[in-house]
Amino acid sequence: MYFYQTPFHRPVYYPRNVYFPVYTHTMPRPYMRVYPEVDPTVFTESAESMQQLMKEASIILKKLSDSKEFASDVMAAAQEGNKEKVSQLLLSTGVHSGVKVDFNPDGINLNMTSEIQGKDCCHLTISLRWG
Template identity: 55%
Template sequence: MFPYYYQPFIPMKCVNVPFQHRQSNMVPYYNYSELPNRQYPEVDVTLFEQSAKSMQLLLKDANLLLNKLADSKSFAQKVMYAAQQSNTKEVDKLIKSTGIKSDVSANIDPDGINLKISSKGNNTDCCQLKIALRWR
């Protein structure tokens, strides 16, 4: 068997190397300068910047909610009680009462609550923040 050395996933062009039967030290030579150059599209950071700015607002809203849950034991108990009763309307109402301006959806399971805070930018869903809080 001939030992061939190559880089995977890169198309290679083999330059003529004389074939010598059963010679184990024969290694093909590849001319990498003949590989095709990849063309990349122009960069437009408009949506990327908008997503970053929207994410900053989501983080502020998440901070507001988490501070309320961490600092107010009675509020945390209300949210947990409503969640354990599978009363998603009450959970959403309590979350909105913290002053969050972003869209929030809560998924409740027996172990905790999963929140998805999302923002709409130019009528597109540009970014979202997912928070998983556990009580068991």
């Protein structure tokens, strides 16, 4: 039986005629990775944009929770399958970011997005159950 001393195969037994201790060879790294310089400007701008999205989401949620009339209007328009009216009702709360509305018999999904420098940066999805 042969004994190969690699870092991936460790035998359960020690082979005969080998002086102790048995050392395993470590694999040398051929190079050290060099990472690029970190620029957190886009990351911080994304965080600021997400804070704005969350403020606008809280406006919509506050309006839905405080006004039963508004909530019933949204549900009635969704039950009729009128996405435009549902979007119009949600935008009437004073929200400025884009809100994509999707609903089914179980609930409503609100997808809010924002952009930084012409690129998508933030997505906030709110799922509310109504049935």
